[in-house]
Amino acid sequence: MRAPFKRGLLAAALITMSMTTPAWADDGPDLRFSATFADQAYFVGETVPIKVNVTNVGNKTATGAKGKYTNISGSSPFIPTSEWREFNPGGIGATVAPGQTKSFTMVARLNSFNGGDATFKLAVSTAGELTPDDNAATLTIAMVSPYTRAVVDGTLFGDEDRDGVLDPGEELADTAVQIRNNYSGSFKEVRTDAHGWFSFTNVAAQRYTLAFKSPGWANVQKQLRVDGSDRTTNLQVRTVRSLEGTLVPKVEFHENRYRPGDTAQVSIWLANTGRFDLRGVRAGCDLNWDDSHLLGSDDPAHWGVLARSGPGATIAAGEVKAFEVTGIVPDAAFDTGSVLLTCGFGDHFEFSDTFPVVEASARVGA
Ligand SMILES: [Ca+2]
Numbered sequence: 001m002r003a004p005f006k007r008g009l010l011a012a013a014l015i016t017m018s019m020t021t022p023a024w025a026d027d028g029p030d031l032r033f034s035a036t037f038a039d040q041a042y043f044v045g046e047t048v049p050i051k052v053n054v055t056n057v058g059n060k061t062a063t064g065a066k067g068k069y070t071n072i073s074g075s076s077p078f079i080p081t082s083e084w085r086e087f088n089p090g091g092i093g094a095t096v097a098p099g100q101t102k103s104f105t106m107v108a109r110l111n112s113f114n115g116g117d118a119t120f121k122l123a124v125s126t127a128g129e130l131t132p133d134d135n136a137a138t139l140t141i142a143m144v145s146p147y148t149r150a151v152v153d154g155t156l157f158g159d160e161d162r163d164g165v166l167d168p169g170e171e172l173a174d175t176a177v178q179i180r181n182n183y184s185g186s187f188k189e190v191r192t193d194a195h196g197w198f199s200f201t202n203v204a205a206q207r208y209t210l211a212f213k214s215p216g217w218a219n220v221q222k223q224l225r226v227d228g229s230d231r232t233t234n235l236q237v238r239t240v241r242s243l244e245g246t247l248v249p250k251v252e253f254h255e256n257r258y259r260p261g262d263t264a265q266v267s268i269w270l271a272n273t274g275r276f277d278l279r280g281v282r283a284g285c286d287l288n289w290d291d292s293h294l295l296g297s298d299d300p301a302h303w304g305v306l307a308r309s310g311p312g313a314t315i316a317a318g319e320v321k322a323f324e325v326t327g328i329v330p331d332a333a334f335d336t337g338s339v340l341l342t343c344g345f346g347d348h349f350e351f352s353d354t355f356p357v358v359e360a361s362a363r364v365g366a
């Protein structure tokens with residue numbers, strides 16, 4: 001009963017083999033080229049990383065393989081020949097073994113806008129190439145015309161109760177607002193009206209930084225893509241009060257002395273002396289990357305809700321809340337003789353420069 005079934009399998013295997021290695025196939029290198037990039041509309045002055053793959057699907061090694069750029073239409077991105085790496089057309093060219101893939105990233109610079117999207121061809125070639133057809137990719141990078149004019153408008157508000165929402169009375173009147181063109185550096189300034197409303201008209205398409213300062217409020221710098229779409233109108237731009245003096249943190253190691261690799265227990269107290277509940281309070285620790293700092297504050301397994309990637313804690317107005325967390329004493333702390341913990345605490349990380357910061361340390365020995 002089994003014999004015919006086995007014979008059928010064998011026949012299928014033979015057919016597959018004859019298709020992948022036809023008797024009439026030529027010998028030689030056969031490069032295959034592909035290129036991908038993030039598909040979005042780019043501004044003049046931006047750079048576009050292009051991920052490139054060159055595979056040799058032939059049965060002979062490709063030598064002296066070189067890249068070539070050809071402009072087809074519209075704006076011409078600037079791609080220095082050195083971006084081709086081993087495939088630099090001015091060099092000796094790359095060697096690609098049968099079955100080997102070489103991957104790298106080329107950076108194209110959009111230095112100017114010459115009448116539209118940039119369409120161009122990237123290709124590789126090698127001597128004795130069997131199928132030149134699949135050695136090239138034609139790419140079109142969409143560009144935002146710098147002649148596009150747009151409106152940037154909206155309301156500035158000071159989020160007094162920190163709920164993320166513009167409530168009546170939170171509008172910031174008579175406040176100077178700037179937008180700065182990130183490419184040219186030029187800027188415009190207006191003041192908000194009695195309703196916190198600001199409006200910039202005739203804004204040339206580009207990336208901008210919207211900024212404002214208001215006494216008693218955190219400074220704001222917000223990145224904007226101004227491309228003529230309606231995403232830059234009716235903005236609600238928020239600031240908050242500094243938490244300095246409102247949220248009072250205290251941090252203590254359980255022991256005075258640790259050894260490298262120890263798991264240290266740390267007690268944290270957070271006192272909310274303000275009028276409003278604080279939600280989503282997390283820790284941002286050791287942001288200066290000092291290697292004698294306690295490890296693990298980013299990890300919910302060590303820091304629970306307070307971990308930077310955790311959900312955060314709620315500290316009600318007038319409440320003091322206690323937390324127990326752990327961390328690993330790094331080997332580098334042995335060299336300095338102490339392990340450090342430097343943390344800012346707060347609810348909205350985009351304003352982390354207004355977080356109260358607290359420090360603790362313990363001795364480290366053998
Ligand atoms: Ca080919």
Ligand SMILES: [Ca+2]
Nearest residue numbers: 159163165167
């Ligand atoms: Ca609010």
